[in-house]
Amino acid sequence: MFFKPGLLENRLYLVVDDFGDMRSMIKNMLMACGVREIRLARNGNEAIEKLKEERFDVVLCDYNLGQGRDGQQVLEEAKHRNLLGLGSVFVMVTAENTRDMVMGAVEYEPDSYLTKPFNKDFLKTRLEKLIAKKQNLLQIEEAVEKRNYTQAVQILDEKIAAKPANCNELRKIKGDILVNSEKLAEARTLFEEVLAIRELPWARLGLGKCNYLAQNYQQAIDEFHRIKTQNPNYTLAYDWLAKSHKRINQLTEAEEILKEAVSISPKAVPRQQMLGEIALVNQHQEIAESAFSKAVKHGRHSVYKHPSNYANLAKVTAENHDGVAGLQVLKQIKKDFNKDAKADFYQASAESLIHEAMGNSDLARTSLDKAADLQKSFDQSEDSDCALELAKTYKNFGMEEESLELLKGAILNNHTDEQLMDEVKLTISSLDMDEQAVGTIDTIREEVATLNRKGVELAKNGQLDEATKLLKETSTRMPANRTVNLNIALVLLMSMEREGPSPAMIDEIKGYLARVAKADPNNNTLQKLYARLKTMLSD
Numbered sequence: 001m002f003f004k005p006g007l008l009e010n011r012l013y014l015v016v017d018d019f020g021d022m023r024s025m026i027k028n029m030l031m032a033c034g035v036r037e038i039r040l041a042r043n044g045n046e047a048i049e050k051l052k053e054e055r056f057d058v059v060l061c062d063y064n065l066g067q068g069r070d071g072q073q074v075l076e077e078a079k080h081r082n083l084l085g086l087g088s089v090f091v092m093v094t095a096e097n098t099r100d101m102v103m104g105a106v107e108y109e110p111d112s113y114l115t116k117p118f119n120k121d122f123l124k125t126r127l128e129k130l131i132a133k134k135q136n137l138l139q140i141e142e143a144v145e146k147r148n149y150t151q152a153v154q155i156l157d158e159k160i161a162a163k164p165a166n167c168n169e170l171r172k173i174k175g176d177i178l179v180n181s182e183k184l185a186e187a188r189t190l191f192e193e194v195l196a197i198r199e200l201p202w203a204r205l206g207l208g209k210c211n212y213l214a215q216n217y218q219q220a221i222d223e224f225h226r227i228k229t230q231n232p233n234y235t236l237a238y239d240w241l242a243k244s245h246k247r248i249n250q251l252t253e254a255e256e257i258l259k260e261a262v263s264i265s266p267k268a269v270p271r272q273q274m275l276g277e278i279a280l281v282n283q284h285q286e287i288a289e290s291a292f293s294k295a296v297k298h299g300r301h302s303v304y305k306h307p308s309n310y311a312n313l314a315k316v317t318a319e320n321h322d323g324v325a326g327l328q329v330l331k332q333i334k335k336d337f338n339k340d341a342k343a344d345f346y347q348a349s350a351e352s353l354i355h356e357a358m359g360n361s362d363l364a365r366t367s368l369d370k371a372a373d374l375q376k377s378f379d380q381s382e383d384s385d386c387a388l389e390l391a392k393t394y395k396n397f398g399m400e401e402e403s404l405e406l407l408k409g410a411i412l413n414n415h416t417d418e419q420l421m422d423e424v425k426l427t428i429s430s431l432d433m434d435e436q437a438v439g440t441i442d443t444i445r446e447e448v449a450t451l452n453r454k455g456v457e458l459a460k461n462g463q464l465d466e467a468t469k470l471l472k473e474t475s476t477r478m479p480a481n482r483t484v485n486l487n488i489a490l491v492l493l494m495s496m497e498r499e500g501p502s503p504a505m506i507d508e509i510k511g512y513l514a515r516v517a518k519a520d521p522n523n524n525t526l527q528k529l530y531a532r533l534k535t536m537l538s539d
Helices: 020-032 043-054 071-080 101-109 121-143 147-159 168-180 184-197 201-213 217-230 235-249 251-264 271-282 285-299 307-320 323-336 340-358 360-377 384-396 400-413 418-430 436-460 464-477 482-499 502-521 524-538
Strands: 012-016 039-041 058-062 089-094 112-115
Touching: 012 020, 012 043, 039 043, 043 058, 043 071, 058 071, 058 121, 071 089, 089 121, 101 147, 112 121, 121 147, 121 168, 121 307, 147 168, 168 184, 168 201, 184 201, 184 307, 201 217, 201 235, 201 323, 201 436, 201 502, 217 235, 235 251, 235 271, 235 418, 251 271, 271 285, 271 307, 285 307, 307 340, 307 384, 323 340, 340 360, 340 384, 360 384, 384 418, 400 418, 400 436, 418 436, 436 464, 436 482, 464 482, 482 502, 482 524, 502 524
Parallel strands: 012 039, 012 058, 058 089, 089 112
Antiparallel strands: none
């Protein structure tokens, strides 16, 4: 295959390896291919910092990087933080081929692998093929980065019509954009068209996601189960299958699926965490201890590291063994989370329960008070997980009224967050609370939805002042509710479009949007309102 000159040269490269000689060797190979812009990183931490600073066209990253993040965790974090563009090439360089390594790395889909040793000609040929494949993604990447998803889809349609070699990759990107922008009908049509031609796991997964997001959970389960049967190593399908079973309270099925998934690929921290949490509700303490232990172990250098895993491991260790062993686990939180208030909260909450079980009532109360004070200090738009954790702790201390108050607050501020509502219901179920509390969830959600609908209806009828007043009153009860904050910002924007902008109202709109941006920076409505405000101010 012929490649035009300049395919490799005019690009920015990052080489990540903990051995200086290997970094130098790869750099020299690239320079011999005409490459001049090359950055070097000695470990995973340096790699992430450099990825934050510049947009790289090609990343060559060793899997085994010594202390700290490994290559899989670099790729995992780069994707999680959107540090790699659609047109970027990520190559995993490795001398290892253990099953855990291969399955772990495959989950985050590097563009290719290079097995050591390799020479300049092999590297050149591999990179030419990879770069050529990504050439036509740069325009799409630019549109996606600007969150102009309509333009991105238009560009994709034009390219797909030309039937290029990477046509299926373009269709996959289009499907992801449609799902993420909540255009489920269009996404479903695309996935069904692909599947009519060829059975591809990503298209079947996309169809399952459409069903899941449309709350057609049994259809979603059928799609994900089909992938699992046809492609036993496609672990993403296991995760979505478990989530679907969890959504309809089939926790035994969810646990069994996750146990299968972690046996195939044990290094995925969110999967181990979900298994541990479901096993706890199912009262399978040994499985929970194993899952949280692995979540802590594999998460130590992962972007998914979270103090809740340490706290849950400590609690289940204390229950399975003794309180001293549980408290010993908690000491690791201080080492792994430096000056982190959320980590201090989870540590105090777990300590209170362990001390109470050990008969140390004074120490238990001191830790509980510390956890409560920390939880109150957190921003309500970001602390729903902490509110649920403290609700569980209160219930274990017999403080049911305080527990329910926290749960109600979480519902008020997140009434459209189906995943959080599941966690609230799971919490109520695991704590053996009055079943009427589950009914309370639906009552509160309907109350919030009704207030929102009334505010929007007033705005549509041109009663902007009345709509603003109602929504602001609603906001005082639920200051972190994204839907309420977005609706207030929208009504204020409509007022400015009718009456003209004022500095005070602009600041007010920015304040409501900032509340949402803290918790959900990629929210589609948020981005549209920011764009609408920007257009108004530029006119």
